[in-house]
Amino acid sequence: MNIVKKLAFLAVSVLAFGATSASADKLDKILSKGTIRCGVVLDFPPMGYRDAKNNPAGFDVEYCKDLAKALGVKLELKSMSFAQRLPALNAGKVDVVIGSTSDTLQRAKSAGFTMPYFVFKLQAMVKKDSGIKEFKDLKGKKITAALSTTPETEFLKNAKANGWDSSNYFSSKKESDTHLALLQGKADAIITTDTTIVELLKLPKYKDYTAGPFVPGFDDFVSIIVKRTEYGMINYMNLFIHQQVRSGRYKELNKMFYGNSPVRKLTVDGIYY
Incomplete structure (x- = not known):
C-alpha cells in the first residue's frame, strides 16, 4: 500500500470514527x-x-x-x-x-x-374578606406570581387586554415567595395553579384565605x-x-x-x- 492509499485509508477511518461518535x-x-x-x-x-x-x-x-x-x-x-x-x-x-x-x-x-x-387551571388565591369574587375584581390590586411562569404571563396578558394599569403587579423570585407575600399582606392576591391552591388551603396558616377567580380561557398544559x-x-x-x-x-x-x-x-x- 503506497503512501497516498495509506493516507486515504486513515482519512476514511477517522471520518467513520467521527460519524460513529457523533451518532451517540x-x-x-x-x-x-x-x-x-x-x-x-x-x-x-x-x-x-x-x-x-x-x-x-x-x-x-x-x-x-x-x-x-x-x-x-x-x-x-x-x-x-x-x-x-x-x-x-x-x-x-x-x-x-x-x-x-x-x-x-x-x-x-x-x-x-x-x-x-x-x-392545570390558573387561579387567584385571596383573603376571604377581600371582596375579590370575579377576575375583574383584581383590577388595581397588588398581585404577584412567580417570575417567568405562565401564571405571570397570562395574568399580565389579560390585564393588558382589559386596559388595566399593571403598576401594582410585581414578580416573585420563587413560587414560595408568592405565598409569603400573600401571608404578609404585600399582595392582595397571588396567581398560581388550582392544584397549588388546594394544597395551600389544607394548611392552618391559610385558614383566612380562599380560592379566587380563574384566569379566563386558559388551560395550562x-x-x-x-x-x-x-x-x-x-x-x-x-x-x-x-x-x-x-x-x-x-x-x-x-x-x-x-x-x-x-x-x-x-x-x-x-x-x-
Whole structure:
C-alpha cells in the first residue's frame, strides 16, 4: 500500500470514527453513564415539594423516578426554581426537566417539548374578606406570581387586554415567595395553579384565605423538556408519557396526590398529541 492509499485509508477511518461518535445522542450517553439528572421544582406542591423528612416528593418527583426505572439507570434529582429550568437545561446541568413547564411557543425556541403530561387551571388565591369574587375584581390590586411562569404571563396578558394599569403587579423570585407575600399582606392576591391552591388551603396558616377567580380561557398544559436538538430524547419521552397513561400509572399518581378529583384529560379535542 503506497503512501497516498495509506493516507486515504486513515482519512476514511477517522471520518467513520467521527460519524460513529457523533451518532451517540443524549439518550445513548445517559444509558452509557447509567445516570439521569432530572430537574424538579420543589416549592410547587403537590407536583414538587419536600416531605416531613425533607425528602423530595410529589407528582413530578415520581415521574423522575419512573423515568429512571424505565431507562434502567440511577436517578440524580436536581432542585431548581421555575426561572432556572431552561437555563439549567441549556447549560447542561440537567438532562431533563420534569418541572410543570407550560408548552409555550416562546419557550419552544429554547427547549424541546414533549406532549403534555399534566394540565392545570390558573387561579387567584385571596383573603376571604377581600371582596375579590370575579377576575375583574383584581383590577388595581397588588398581585404577584412567580417570575417567568405562565401564571405571570397570562395574568399580565389579560390585564393588558382589559386596559388595566399593571403598576401594582410585581414578580416573585420563587413560587414560595408568592405565598409569603400573600401571608404578609404585600399582595392582595397571588396567581398560581388550582392544584397549588388546594394544597395551600389544607394548611392552618391559610385558614383566612380562599380560592379566587380563574384566569379566563386558559388551560395550562405542561410538558417534559429536554434540549431542543435532542430528538431521540423527545421521542423517548413522548412514548414514556404514553406508557404512564396506558399502564395506569398516571391515574395512580393522580389518586396519590389529588385524591378523588377527576383524572385530567391530556388532549385537546380535534388534536392528536
